[in-house]
Amino acid sequence: MAKRTAQDIRRRNRFDALRCVFAAAGPVSRQEVAAATGLSFATVANLVAELLEAGVLREAGHEDSKGGRPRARLAVNAERGALVGIDVAETSVQVELFDLALTVLRSVRLPLPQNDVRPDDVVDAIVTGVEGLSDATGASPRILGAGVSIPGLVEREGGVSVFSPYWSWRDVPLRSLLAERLPMPLYLDNPLKAGTVAEMWFGAGREVDDLLVLTLRAGVGAGIAVDGALYRGATNSAGEWGHTCLVRGGRECRCGRQGCVEAYVSTRGIARTVRELDAESPLLDPDEDAVVSKVARAAARGDAVAVEAVARTARHLGEAAADLLNLFNPQALVLGGWVADRLGEPLLRQTRDVIAAHALPATLQALTFQLSTVPDNPVSLGAATFALEGFLDDRETFGTVAAGRRAAREAKARTS
Amino acid sequence: MAKRTAQDIRRRNRFDALRCVFAAAGPVSRQEVAAATGLSFATVANLVAELLEAGVLREAGHEDSKGGRPRARLAVNAERGALVGIDVAETSVQVELFDLALTVLRSVRLPLPQNDVRPDDVVDAIVTGVEGLSDATGASPRILGAGVSIPGLVEREGGVSVFSPYWSWRDVPLRSLLAERLPMPLYLDNPLKAGTVAEMWFGAGREVDDLLVLTLRAGVGAGIAVDGALYRGATNSAGEWGHTCLVRGGRECRCGRQGCVEAYVSTRGIARTVRELDAESPLLDPDEDAVVSKVARAAARGDAVAVEAVARTARHLGEAAADLLNLFNPQALVLGGWVADRLGEPLLRQTRDVIAAHALPATLQALTFQLSTVPDNPVSLGAATFALEGFLDDRETFGTVAAGRRAAREAKARTS
Ligand SMILES: [Zn+2]
Numbered sequence: 001m002a003k004r005t006a007q008d009i010r011r012r013n014r015f016d017a018l019r020c021v022f023a024a025a026g027p028v029s030r031q032e033v034a035a036a037t038g039l040s041f042a043t044v045a046n047l048v049a050e051l052l053e054a055g056v057l058r059e060a061g062h063e064d065s066k067g068g069r070p071r072a073r074l075a076v077n078a079e080r081g082a083l084v085g086i087d088v089a090e091t092s093v094q095v096e097l098f099d100l101a102l103t104v105l106r107s108v109r110l111p112l113p114q115n116d117v118r119p120d121d122v123v124d125a126i127v128t129g130v131e132g133l134s135d136a137t138g139a140s141p142r143i144l145g146a147g148v149s150i151p152g153l154v155e156r157e158g159g160v161s162v163f164s165p166y167w168s169w170r171d172v173p174l175r176s177l178l179a180e181r182l183p184m185p186l187y188l189d190n191p192l193k194a195g196t197v198a199e200m201w202f203g204a205g206r207e208v209d210d211l212l213v214l215t216l217r218a219g220v221g222a223g224i225a226v227d228g229a230l231y232r233g234a235t236n237s238a239g240e241w242g243h244t245c246l247v248r249g250g251r252e253c254r255c256g257r258q259g260c261v262e263a264y265v266s267t268r269g270i271a272r273t274v275r276e277l278d279a280e281s282p283l284l285d286p287d288e289d290a291v292v293s294k295v296a297r298a299a300a301r302g303d304a305v306a307v308e309a310v311a312r313t314a315r316h317l318g319e320a321a322a323d324l325l326n327l328f329n330p331q332a333l334v335l336g337g338w339v340a341d342r343l344g345e346p347l348l349r350q351t352r353d354v355i356a357a358h359a360l361p362a363t364l365q366a367l368t369f370q371l372s373t374v375p376d377n378p379v380s381l382g383a384a385t386f387a388l389e390g391f392l393d394d395r396e397t398f399g400t401v402a403a404g405r406r407a408a409r410e411a412k413a414r415t416s
Numbered sequence: 417m418a419k420r421t422a423q424d425i426r427r428r429n430r431f432d433a434l435r436c437v438f439a440a441a442g443p444v445s446r447q448e449v450a451a452a453t454g455l456s457f458a459t460v461a462n463l464v465a466e467l468l469e470a471g472v473l474r475e476a477g478h479e480d481s482k483g484g485r486p487r488a489r490l491a492v493n494a495e496r497g498a499l500v501g502i503d504v505a506e507t508s509v510q511v512e513l514f515d516l517a518l519t520v521l522r523s524v525r526l527p528l529p530q531n532d533v534r535p536d537d538v539v540d541a542i543v544t545g546v547e548g549l550s551d552a553t554g555a556s557p558r559i560l561g562a563g564v565s566i567p568g569l570v571e572r573e574g575g576v577s578v579f580s581p582y583w584s585w586r587d588v589p590l591r592s593l594l595a596e597r598l599p600m601p602l603y604l605d606n607p608l609k610a611g612t613v614a615e616m617w618f619g620a621g622r623e624v625d626d627l628l629v630l631t632l633r634a635g636v637g638a639g640i641a642v643d644g645a646l647y648r649g650a651t652n653s654a655g656e657w658g659h660t661c662l663v664r665g666g667r668e669c670r671c672g673r674q675g676c677v678e679a680y681v682s683t684r685g686i687a688r689t690v691r692e693l694d695a696e697s698p699l700l701d702p703d704e705d706a707v708v709s710k711v712a713r714a715a716a717r718g719d720a721v722a723v724e725a726v727a728r729t730a731r732h733l734g735e736a737a738a739d740l741l742n743l744f745n746p747q748a749l750v751l752g753g754w755v756a757d758r759l760g761e762p763l764l765r766q767t768r769d770v771i772a773a774h775a776l777p778a779t780l781q782a783l784t785f786q787l788s789t790v791p792d793n794p795v796s797l798g799a800a801t802f803a804l805e806g807f808l809d810d811r812e813t814f815g816t817v818a819a820g821r822r823a824a825r826e827a828k829a830r831t832s
């Protein structure tokens with residue numbers, strides 16, 4: 001049975017209160033946070049006191065008062081410290097520095113070797129990137145934590161890349177390897193989880209609690225948020241939608257199975273669709289990413305093969321998504337990943353029609369369906385958000401130590 | 417954003433504490449409840465005080481003390497009141513009376529008209545059943561609530577049967593119709609949700625928090641528990657696994673789509689599998705329920721068609737379940753519903769093999785897979801559990817009114 005300690009509940013409330021400040025267009029009052037989260041004013045006041053003391057929030061003036069006492073406004077204290085978000089992709093590593101408001105301050109991309117990428121190569125690229133950022137920032141605030149997204153199955157607590165599909169790594173203790181060379185707290189997870197967390201804090205997830213995020217890149221997956229929290233499953237592998245079966249006995253997938261969703265709507269899947277339509281198509285390219293970009297441009301100018309490739313991709317995507325929606329019945333479905341970004345509105349529109357024809361009416365009733373609005377790059381942004389979440393869990397700052405400090409100070413104030 | 421009020425948290429904790437007492441083989445101490453739920457001893461003591469006052473729990477002796485102070489033991493106060501669980505099925509309505517420990521006291525089954533079942537027929541059967549129970553119980557405790565399970569899509573808050581697949585009802589305000597004739601609080605939901613709640617309180621869900629329950633009857637669906645709570649989705653239609661696509665362009669389904677999971681592993685689906693294997697098979701019967709029972713018996717004595725029908729059902733079930741497991745990555749998968757019960761161990765064993773061949777390794781790693789151990793009938797038991805949950809939500813008993821009463825009494829105790 002779940003163990004929900006008072007600590008867990010407090011942590012969850014702290015996240016909700018802060019997400020609410022992030023979600024607002026400008027500074028907000030404690031009253032607004034209470035209204036948006038459903039927490040009592042007293043609880044919010046308490047959480048805000050803690051976040052102010054930790055320097056995560058700052059006072060930002062007062063609301064216009066119409067007779068009543070003016071209400072203090074709160075904002076994220078962007079200068080409190082920096083966060084790093086790292087997106088390890090197949091051919092390169094992107095390292096981004098964010099302030100505490102999750103605004104990008106600096107971004108570098110480092111190439112990986114073209115063949116036979118070893119764990120050391122990834123570690124070197126990450127360390128070089130982070131050190132470059134630190135140097136450049138000079139006297140800027142200290143880095144509170146770094147989140148690393150790496151494709152495949154990740155064992156989060158241990159910080160282990162259990163399986164990486166690109167490089168066939170198994171059980172690489174990436175966090176330990178990085179910890180020898182980087183001084184800040186490190187958080188490891190995969191791009192699917194990172195992209196979904198970014199969506200929860202900065203995208204469609206700000207509005208709803210039950211959310212699915214479909215990510216289309218070289219890999220394909222579904223990020224799941226239930227009741228406002230990322231759903232991971234028993235071994236952090238929930239959302240392996242890419243390797244569920246779309247067509248029994250269909251296309252071979254790189255996972256060894258047949259007919260997987262990924263074999264139809266990933267970069268490779270779309271390239272294969274083009275090849276099936278016209279084996280001589282000028283849209284074809286050994287670089288499958290390039291095929292998707294070419295398809296997007298050619299479809300926009302009405303090229304028949306490109307238009308049909310988008311239509312077939314929408315059909316596959318819509319049929320697979322309809323089943324997923326029947327299972328999860330979420331409030332919002334978001335289409336993300338650079339493939340979705342590139343194919344854009346035409347893909348969204350046609351996929352919506354396929355979903356409408358295939359999903360159950362009850363499933364469609366409460367659903368919104370949109371392209372991701374999270375600014376580029378959702379994966380490094382999400383990785384940095386993991387570091388933010390880690391900082392919000394820090395016991396020195398928010399745990400019993402801080403509570404004891406606060407209590408002692410309050411006792412002193414009472415006696416003096 | 418989710419609103420989690422202090423009231424919600426308290427309610428959730430109350431459920432957890434009580435589920436823990438139900439799950440125990442005998443009486444438990446407050447210390448054991450605290451250890452099992454992760455709640456603090458003070459919180460548990462508080463919740464227990466409330467449940468004792470409401471008469472839901474009772475003191476049940478003391479633990480053997482080895483030197484220390486003996487610990488009081490607690491048990492469910494079965495005599496506190498009765499609950500009714502009602503399972504509306506295609507051809508009959510089962511009405512069961514439970515004590516507060518959810519032990520069946522009495523059970524009646526009332527037939528529905530063979531054709532053209534109208535809402536009034538169902539209401540009449542339910543009212544007749546409940547009144548029969550009440551008469552028979554004579555001086556027994558009052559009924560605290562009744563839960564009604566009705567197939568199809570249910571709008572819970574309003575108590576409306578939005579769509580019933582058997583009778584093509586739409587928007588029948590069943591709870592309002594019943595409320596005119598039955599005096600107790602009424603709770604409406606569907607068999608999938610009821611069976612899953614029964615599993616959470618009395619089956620595999622006592623051990624884990626993330627759980628899938630596959631129900632095989634005339635209809636097929638997946639019940640989903642996330643983090644120890646039933647997952648309903650945006651319109652209470654989550655878990656519509658029966659109408660996700662197993663075989664593109666496959667068998668026609670009664671929903672109008674092709675290749676749905678239900679078309680393969682429901683009673684009708686299994687009857688069709690038998691017909692495909694041998695159109696003249698003596699296992700065939702106009703009553704599809706009878707076909708499943710015959711298949712189970714014939715397979716046990718080695719009948720070739722029956723053995724192959726079970727094998728094909730296991731293949732379909734396993735392939736569909738593997739995808740579901742890849743998406744949800746639960747700790748436990750339970751196979752329930754009377755079809756699973758009838759086909760039993762052979763179906764379980766073969767399905768397990770298919771799942772092992774199709775699901776991702778990470779998905780299988782932490783998974784247990786078993787037949788439901790919830791005693792017959794899980795649907796009426798689950799419906800009665802909804803009534804129990806409703807009673808635990810009752811503001812008169814557990815809300816601010818009761819808290820005010822308690823505070824006044826405590827204040828009085830202090831001053832006297
Ligand atoms: Zn695959």
Ligand SMILES: [Zn+2]
Pocket residue numbers: 658659660669670671672673676678679
């Ligand atoms: Zn169907």
